[in-house]
Amino acid sequence: MTTPDGYRLISTDRTRAQEILHVVSFAFAFTVPQREADFVERIYPWDAARGVEVLDPSKGAPGRLAGSHSSFRFRLAVPGSRTVPCAGLSWVSVHPGHRRRGILRAMIEDHFARSLERGEPVSALYASETQIYQRFGYGLAARGAVMELARGTELRDVEGADDLIVEIDSASIERHGDTVRAVQSRLTRPGSIVEFGDEVLEDVFLDLESEREGADELRIAIVRDGDEPLAWALLNRKGKWEMSGPDGKVTVKVWASADVRATARLARVLVDVDLMSKTAIDHVALDHEILHLLKDPRAAREAVLDNLWVRILDVPAALEGRGWAADCDVSVRITDAQVPANAATWRVEARDGGAVVTRTDQPADLAMDIQELAAAYLGGTSIATLARAGLVTEHTAGAVAALSRAMTSDLAPVSNIGF
Structure with a gap:
């Protein structure tokens, strides 16, 4: 994890609530009247609160927050009437005076690392600007x-x-x-x-x-x-x-x-x-x-x-945590620029509604980026659709159809609660 020169990643607590609101209000162009400003203390997920603080006076006033983020921790429903632990990334903000310095990337990498430490194999978010989070492997999993x-x-x-x-x-x-x-x-x-x-x-x-x-x-x-x-x-x-x-x-x-x-x-x-x-x-x-x-x-x-954008942080834990609609046995080559542990060929053996996912050295039947696997994770976007769009490569005939059938859901995904 690389923090930009002149800054440092820190954990934040309620004593910095108004500083966080200051950064967020600049990033999202709103102002909350002072009489209501204490709402941050009630709804902010303080157990996962993080920020980027200025160290170098040439970057700004030392000790000031240049960015902030946190994540709501919950269990997310996935296909097969199952649930998995999820980090709901939110409040991601960079003060406009500190943009284009790598602060967002540092916060996203920090979020990934800390979510994995807590045992959360997936992250999810609502995107203010959809192009931003695709750079970090988030796929559109629900409309x-x-x-x-x-x-x-x-x-x-x-x-x-x-x-x-x-x-x-x-x-x-x-x-x-x-x-x-x-x-x-x-x-x-x-x-x-x-x-x-x-x-x-x-x-x-x-x-x-x-x-x-x-x-x-x-x-x-x-x-x-x-x-x-x-x-x-x-x-x-x-x-x-x-x-x-x-x-x-x-x-x-x-x-x-x-x-x-x-x-x-x-x-x-x-x-x-x-x-x-x-x-x-x-x-x-x-x-x-x-x-x-x-x-x-x-x-x-x-x-x-x-609706919901999903990012798979731990491929075997995420795939084994969901239900499977059909049996399949395929090997999938995954590329992942942010989480190296995911970049491998994974054998997915789905049987009787569950799956075992293991690393393999055998040739891959399919190849895709982590973003596409994330887009298909909740069963709302099919692997076959992604393949037709040129985003999934089939090396073994029938592999796309097999994995696509296995990852479908009887219910179209949606999150009714925003965060």
Whole structure:
């Protein structure tokens, strides 16, 4: 790991929260009012917090932070209804006065090394600029839709949906945090965050008045079967009046459902809010049942966006940690410019839903960069698709098809929680 001359990597703690916010606000072009600035202390993952500090006076004021990053630590759902430890890289920021000096590269390398030390075989992130992280081996592993539905959008009937209880309230982490955790723990869709620390929950419930843009406070809708929570959504409403009447908008910030009955019940609530003419819902999986429950598929205005970017840090641990849809026995040559231990030929022997992955000296059946393996990891992008794009090279006939079938997922991946 190389740190640029005149700087050093350090661990940061809560005493430097406002310095971190200063760097982040410069990097992402925002300002938080002082009355709300303490939010960083609640949502920042301090157990993995790192920064780059100025040493050389010619680079800036010694002791000042030139960059910062941290990672949320959670378990990520992967194909086969399994989970793996994951480092959710976030808050990656370089002060504009210290750009083009290798600080970002030093922080990414630091993140990789420390994640591996903690036993996290994969890293994931939401990309502010998608080209940046591809340089470090992150592959686009999940796409999601954002859709806008008009008030009163009709959905097909789902047996038992109308029997479920709906609770709508002002959102409170104290009253509703356990409900969010309970539903998330039941999700099996690859990309879902199913076990997580308090910082993730604090981030989910974060509701800064300065970011509402005229909308009301954060509200929560919960769907229950008796006492059992099945779905939830955090939302804001923004009122607007036109000459013809109310034209407000509901924005669903984050949501989850562990049951199709609850999905239908929740959707009907979200598209029938008084004084609101439309509802925007984000983080929708491309095969989600809500899309098939719409009576008129054209009722939803949709846009497909990149969702989760994944980086495999430990090839055998990551591949052995996921489920496999079909048997295969192929050898794959992996190139990896940042993690030399991954750069090898790996024999993947998948059988009965699991896999054993070992180094081999035998000729490779396939060859690809770590970015492509990461893109296929959650089962949303197939090896066959990547091969057609010229990003996977087949040396043995049939190897692409075999590995592609084995790595597919019955559910399209998406992460419903941003970080």
